[in-house]
Amino acid sequence: MTTLSLTVPSSCPPLPRVIQGGMGMAVSSWRLASAVAHAGQLGLVSGTALDLVLARRLQNGDRDGAVRRALAAFPVPRFAQRVLARYFRPEGRSAGQPYAPVPRLALRQTRLAQELMVLGSFVEVWLAKEGHDGRVGINFLEKIQMAAPAAAYGSMLAGADYVVTGAGIPRDVPHLLDQLAEHEHVEFPVTVVGGSNHTVDFDPEALLGESLPAVSRPTFLAIVSAHALAEHLVREDRTRPDGFVVEGPPAGGHNAPPRGRLTLDEVGQPVFGPRDQADLSKVAALGLPFWIAGAQGSPEALVAAREAGAAGVQVGSLFALAAESGLDPVLRDDVLARLRDGTLDVRTEALTSPTGFPFKVAQLPGTLADVGLTAARPRLCDLGYLRTPVQKDDGKVAYRCPAEPVHMYERKGGDAADTVGRSCLCNSLAANVGLGQTRADGYVEPPLVTLGVDVAGASRLAERHAGAWTARDALDWLLGDEPAEGVTDLTAGRAVISS
Template sequence: MSFPSLTIGDLVAKLPIVQGGMGVGISLSGLASAVANQGGIGVIAGAMIGMREPDIVKNPVEANVRALKNEIEKARALSPNGILGVNIMVALTTFKEMVKASIESRANIIFSGAGLPMDLPKILLATCEEKKEEFKTKLVPIISSARAASVIAKKWESKTGLLPDAFVVEGPKAGGHLGYKYEEITDPNHSLEHIVPEVVETVKALEDKKGQAIPVIAGGGIYSGEDIANIMALGASGVQMGTRFVATNECDADIKFKEAFVNAKEEDITIINSPVGMPGRALFNSFIEAVRDGKKRPVSCAFHCVSTCTQEKTPYCIAAALIAAMRGNLEKGFAFCGTNVNKIKSIVSVKELMESLQAEYDNFKAKF
């Protein structure tokens, strides 16, 4: 027994595991290439990827595009034959430019959520026309419902004749920004186990039109090999995992960020009201406490990174907070996390993590 492979068009991942794209700066070329080398799909997070560029404030578009291209290039050098993706949030003000840069850099897959990525196929076709080249980048929307899958597919097909190559469906136990209202996060009707079969059923109708399989990849609270087996039994073709990959040697975050995951207790996990207008799951700390106590004040926006950010009302800059956390300065920021972060007890290599997931999967399947 072993994991089944995950096929997205002409791409075949040996393991059905997609490493979630984690910004800001948590999953860059180091983590993405390590996952790809182990047979999974490694993903670079595009959000504020240009944070280290000297002109990030003056020229945010150029800085972010330059940094993204550099990270894709570095990841490809480290993993020449692996499958590498990029996560680009629809809410980014640089969305169109980042998508175009990913296509031109020959990223294998673009994953896109935090809004409905209606323009993805249009940008792909325009880039092919402009460069007089057929780029084969796969387009994968991140959704939270079967309805969203249907709406996206209908719009894409009517405007461009294209359909998504796969879907990632994220449940409310995911880390970071959640595509749910507060009351939906604990509603069983919105659980991953409930929505995966609905999405699978909706996508089946699209596969006939596309003439090939459109895999559904499930994410949000997937922790163990047993979790992978259970969610795939509901029709998912693969899983997306983020939190587990933070506590790896190859993760691009500072060691203090990783240690926050190792030391996390269940009572530390909280839901925050993010400046970008969505609830988010994070580790409670003094920074979040200060925000809730009203000790943070609205700040001037240096980055203009997210179009949905209410800059004049927000008590802090989320980009600055996430950059500080990634660098290990958790007094000036916070760490997003999934609901099972408290189960992590040590930092391991990506190889060790993949092997442990395989063993858990095998042991669970052997019982039946």
């Protein structure tokens, strides 16, 4: 086993051996992250669309009062009160009533948009940290750049210990966290097709006022699929993370596409090969802690990861199916039944995601995995988290998504061929956690469930538990009697690690 020595105080706690994946939209809920953190490992909340999650929970009446309890703890009370006044419905929505909209992401953001993004992240992280001293982080998609400053700042106000970012190249996140820790005015770079030097601006003092509480910079982990990307990120202080999650193709959700020429198998899945596996020895040689993700949901995988020099593993599917996850119980029970009878089928879809990244989809009836339901869904893009900014000939910026109506996509300069096979992930992921939209005409948005393709570990847990297991059940099984030894936490400051 590779030995890692660190130049940080000995009082720091050990690094987690297990990082719970930051899955979907609120699948990695605050309840799940809290349970994992309470057990001594790293719990992550999903940072995707938490502005939407906050607004819809309030419209549903916030039955257990958790959202309002977190909002009451926000350091600027008037800030939280404005969002409560706009979205909270004490009796919830009436049957068939659509959710009120939230502002869509854009380069130039309204005050309401930034308030919702700050508060959404604050609420989720604050609730996950409530009542214990365990470590809680938040997981962001690099693709959703326009939300990054406000969402990251909200999580820091709540005391996030870690920020984890993948689905892209998160080169600008370390510097962003440095700036936000000082409450600085941020101009965060945003990729715009056909343009350059575009940013989204975020000014904490202008938004919240000058009397801001001190915040700590979270430890930053970059999710990478290749050792070359890890090597690239460590070259400069501005881009250097504090560690890595090295994710392989079997992981759920979005994956990096195969290197080289795209080849599909007989059912249309991308074919991955040896070039798509990171060289862990080269990652270890960089001297930063790393965790391995993708098909790591077993005790044997954890042992092997640590023998390879990793601090541990990141595990998704075991926790997505745990009782505390945000996944709709009906969907979870369907997945568990299929696990137990051996009929669960998870495929890597090359075209489903509007991002262009391969996306893992569980083949469940009543979801958008059913081609009939996909064909029957009206094409529209009303949430827009995965829209791409595009600079037009006149210099103005438009926003397009391959899942929107084809004529609209073409009008914004897109190729109609790119719209074939695309699904609206934003609406379906909201439906996965019981927050799907009901349209004015009665149409109800269907879900689309993502899991890792390797379900062997989940199948073994399903044999041990008659119903859904808890997060603690999953951790007890993964960790066994392995001693808590090895590397030291980085939350007290950046560390220098040598192998």
